[in-house]
Amino acid sequence: MNLSRCLALCLTLAALLPAPARAMDGALFQQLEARVDDEHLSDAKLTLLKTAASTNTFTCAQVARLVERFSFGDDKLEALSALKDRIEDPENKRKLVTLFSFDDEKEKARALLAHIRKAAPAAPSAAPAATGSESTRVSASTRGSSTGEMMPLLVNQVGAWPDADVRTLAAALQKEDFTDGRMSVLRTAISSRPEGFTSAQLQQLVPSLTFSDDMVQAVKMMDAHILGMTSREVRGVLGTYSFNDDKLKVLRVLKDAITDAENKFIILDEFTFGAQKEEARRILETIKPRSPVYGTIRSKRAIFVVDVSGSMEARFTTNRGESLTRLQFVQRELQSVLKEQLAADAKFNLVVFSTRVQTWKPRLVAATPRSVQEAVQYVGALQQGGGTNIHGALEKAFADSEVDAVYFLTDGMPTDGKKKAHAEILEDVAAWDAQREVVVNTVAFLMGSFKSDNKPRSRELMLQLAKATGGIYRAIE
Numbered sequence: 001m002n003l004s005r006c007l008a009l010c011l012t013l014a015a016l017l018p019a020p021a022r023a024m025d026g027a028l029f030q031q032l033e034a035r036v037d038d039e040h041l042s043d044a045k046l047t048l049l050k051t052a053a054s055t056n057t058f059t060c061a062q063v064a065r066l067v068e069r070f071s072f073g074d075d076k077l078e079a080l081s082a083l084k085d086r087i088e089d090p091e092n093k094r095k096l097v098t099l100f101s102f103d104d105e106k107e108k109a110r111a112l113l114a115h116i117r118k119a120a121p122a123a124p125s126a127a128p129a130a131t132g133s134e135s136t137r138v139s140a141s142t143r144g145s146s147t148g149e150m151m152p153l154l155v156n157q158v159g160a161w162p163d164a165d166v167r168t169l170a171a172a173l174q175k176e177d178f179t180d181g182r183m184s185v186l187r188t189a190i191s192s193r194p195e196g197f198t199s200a201q202l203q204q205l206v207p208s209l210t211f212s213d214d215m216v217q218a219v220k221m222m223d224a225h226i227l228g229m230t231s232r233e234v235r236g237v238l239g240t241y242s243f244n245d246d247k248l249k250v251l252r253v254l255k256d257a258i259t260d261a262e263n264k265f266i267i268l269d270e271f272t273f274g275a276q277k278e279e280a281r282r283i284l285e286t287i288k289p290r291s292p293v294y295g296t297i298r299s300k301r302a303i304f305v306v307d308v309s310g311s312m313e314a315r316f317t318t319n320r321g322e323s324l325t326r327l328q329f330v331q332r333e334l335q336s337v338l339k340e341q342l343a344a345d346a347k348f349n350l351v352v353f354s355t356r357v358q359t360w361k362p363r364l365v366a367a368t369p370r371s372v373q374e375a376v377q378y379v380g381a382l383q384q385g386g387g388t389n390i391h392g393a394l395e396k397a398f399a400d401s402e403v404d405a406v407y408f409l410t411d412g413m414p415t416d417g418k419k420k421a422h423a424e425i426l427e428d429v430a431a432w433d434a435q436r437e438v439v440v441n442t443v444a445f446l447m448g449s450f451k452s453d454n455k456p457r458s459r460e461l462m463l464q465l466a467k468a469t470g471g472i473y474r475a476i477e
Contacts, residue, residue, distance in 0.1 A: 023056075023057050023058055023059045023062065023089075024052070024058055024062060024262075028056075029058075029062055031266070032048065032049075032052050033065065033066070035265070035266075035268075035269070036048055036049070036066065036069050037069060041274055042070060042072075042075040042078075043274050044274045044277055045069065045075075045079070046075075046078055046079060046082060047277045047278050048265055048268060049066060049079055049082045049083060050082045050281055051264060051268060051281045051284055051285075053083050053085075053086045054284070054285055055261040055287075056086065057086050057087070057088045058083060058086055058087055058088065058119075059088060059089050060089055060090075060092040060093055060095055061092075061095075063080070063083045063087060063096060064096055064099060066079060066083065067079045067080055067083070067096070067099050073101065073102060073105040076099060076105075077105065077108055077109065077112070080096065080099075080109060080112055080113075081112055084112050084113060084116050085119060086119045087118075087119055088118055088119050089118075090113075090117060090118055093113045093116065096109060096113060097109045097110055097113070154318070154319045155292045155293070155447070155476045156476065156477050157196070157227050157292070157474065157475070157476060158459070158475045158476070158477050159195055159196065159444065159459065159463070159473050159474050159476070160196055160197060160198045160201065160227060161195045161197055163201070166197070166201045166204055166205065167204070169186070169189050169205065170204055170208040171208075172185050172189075173185055173186060173205065173208040173209060174208050179211070179213075179214050179217075182208075182214060182218075183214070183218070186205075186218055186221055186222075187221060190221060190222060190225060193467065194442075194463065194467045194471055194472055195225075195463075196225045196226060196227040196295075196472060196473070196474060197222055197225050197226055197227065198227055199226070199227075199228075199229040199230070199233035199236070199237070200233075202222065202226060202229075202237060203233075203236055203237055203240065205218065205222070206218060206219065206237060206240050212241055212243065213246075215240070215246070215250070216250055219237075219250050219253050219254065220253050223254070223257065224295070224296070224298065224472060225472060226257045226290075227292065227295070228258075228290045228291075228292045228295075229254065229257045229258055230259060230260050231258055231260055231261075231263040231264045231266050231267055232263070232266065234257070235266060235267055235269065235270055237250065237254065238250060238251065238267070238270040239270060244271055244273070244276045247270055247271065247276075247280075248271075248276065248279055248280060248283065251267070251280060251283050252283055255283055255284060255286065255287050256287060256288050256290055256296050257296070258289055258290065259289055259292060261287050261289045264284050264287065265284075267280065268281065288340055288341050289336075289340065291333050291337050291341070292333075292474075292476070293329075293333040293334075293443055293445065293476065294333060294337050294341075294407055294409075294441075295472060295474070296341065297337060297341040299404055299405030299439075300343055300345060300346040300347065300404075301346070301348075301402050301403050301404040301405065302342075302347075302348050302349075302403065302404075302405045302406070302407060303348065303349045303351055303364070303397045303400060303403050303405075304334060304338075304348065304349075304350050304351070304407045305350075305351040305353065305393050305394070305396075305397050305406055305408045305409065306334065306350065306352050306353070306382070306409050307354070307388060307393075307409055307410035307411055307412065307445075308327060308352050308353065308354050308382050308383065308384050308385070308386075309353075309384060309385070309386055309387055309388045309410075309412055309415075310384055310385050310386060310387075311384075311411050311412050311450040311452060311453065312325065312326045312327040312330070312384040312411055313325050313327065313384045313450075314326050314411070314449060314450040315448055316329075316447045325384070325448075326384075326411055326445060326447055327382065327383075327384045329445075330409060330445060331380060331382060335376045335379050335380065338372050338376055339372060339376060342367040343367065344367065345366075345367075346367040347365060347366055347367065347402065348364060348365065348367055348375070349361050349363065349364050349365065349400065350378065350379070351393055351396050353388075353389050353390075353392060353396075354384070354385060354386030354387060354388065354416075355386035355387040355388075355389055355416045356389070357389055357392040357393050357395075359396060360375060363400060363402070364400060364403065386416075387415040387416035388410065388412045388413060388415045388416060389414070389415075389416040389417035390414040390417065390425060390461075391414060391418055391420070391424075391425050391428065392416075392417040392418065393408070394406075394425070394428075394429055394432075395432075397438075397440075398429075398432040398433075398436060398438060403436075403438055404437075404438060404439065405438065405439045405440075405441065405471075406438060406440045406471075407441050408440055408441065408442050408443065408462075409443040410443075410444065410445070410458065410462070411444070411445050411446055411453075411458065412450075412452065412453070412454075412458060413452075413457055414461075422460075422464070425461070425465075426461075426464055426465065426468055429468055429469065430468055433469050438469065439469050439470050440465055440468075440469040440471045441466060441471040441472045441473075442462035442465050442466040442471060442472075442473050442474070443474045443476065444458050444459045444461075444462040444463075444473075444474070444475040444476070446458060446459070446475065446476060446477045447476060447477060455477070459475045462475065463475075
């Protein structure tokens with residue numbers, strides 16, 4: 001067996017192995033403890049625990065500290081029930097029984113803990129950084145932050161609306177006297193360009209609207225173009241609303257824009273009363289974290305097109321101190337999207353390209369657990385090498401008669417294929433799209449550097465491709 005085949009086999013086998021669970025970081029856990037202590041009612045404390053437990057794991061020692069924050073045996077049992085399936089060291093579960101004073105409570109605790117298994121790990125999150133160089137100022141620590149929250153993995157979104165254009169749009173919204181006029185201005189602006197909005201830009205635009213219903217409607221309208229938000233940034237948006245009912249409406253829209261689900265329990269701080277906290281918890285339970293690379297997958301007939309050319313070996317260091325190639329980063333993001341975001345009734349396929357273009361399956365396949373796992377393994381075994389046949393990859397994607405959305409990622413310029421000139425590629429795409437109306441969402445993935453990079457030209461081609469088909473454009477450096 002040659003080295004490349006051996007490496008591919010190892011990567012495939014690694015995809016089959018369960019990832020190690022990761023107990024809640026110490027600083028983040030202290031934040032959770034402090035918030036539980038601040039709540040006076042047991043129901044509100046339980047709401048916090050359930051929210052945190054849905055995307056974090058704990059040690060038995062941490063569970064004990066949380067359970068001890070409840071005064072009565074029945075409340076302690078409810079807390080234990082909320083946390084029992086998120087324990088990463090079940091071999092130490094006996095110590096949890098000693099938290100209870102009475103024999104009947106101890107027996108109930110033993111019954112709750114009788115068949116628990118090691119908790120499944122939470123998926124690592126990634127979040128978009130602000131435009132410009134802000135991401136370079138973030139600590140390389142992989143755990144915790146100055147706020148006590150888990151450090152999200154940051155990427156630098158350079159494909160967002162220019163800030164000057166956002167200020168112009170905000171001013172135009174303020175000039176309109178009526179809701180219909182404001183919504184028309186916003187709708188026209190969004191539909192006219194493929195770039196997305198950063199969370200800071202969203203917070204600029206929302207206050208430009210006078211009434212809370214207008215704000216909610218505006219957030220809904222912008223949702224697909226929001227590049228991603230941390231839990232703290234979502235709190236910032238919710239803070240612009242005066243009433244809890246409006247905050248709940250906005251949270252229902254923004255929940256899938258959240259990129260750091262492990263920190264989501266801090267969002268409950270924005271809600272005053274127990275019933276509203278509980279409703280917010282229910283909303284947060286349904287999060288499908290947004291990928292900063294791919295966004296949120298809404299299509300049920302999607303093809304993911306991935307560049308595996310030689311330049312995808314370019315290496316960079318993330319703000320968490322990880323050294324990755326472009327392809328390794330994209331593999332991880334795409335695997336997460338496949339596992340977490342495809343609807344149960346969706347169909348999908350994969351196209352990978354370098355000099356040659358290859359499809360994973362002859363046609364779209366149903367997103368069953370088995371097919372998703374096969375796709376995850378396939379993505380994990382990809383290797384970079386060769387040129388960049390962008391025209392051939394797009395032609396292959398448009399050839400499927402069922403597809404309605406393409407997610408196209410590249411880091412380079414067209415160097416191979418029947419057509420390499422940008423104008424000719426865009427002309428053919430326009431002709432194919434006129435017959436099919438397929439949306440092409442594009443990603444210029446330009447982290448790190450490679451000798452043949454022409455980043456401005458790569459960004460421009462992806463921008464024009466998304467604009468020509470009504471897609472959303474992302475550029476990441």
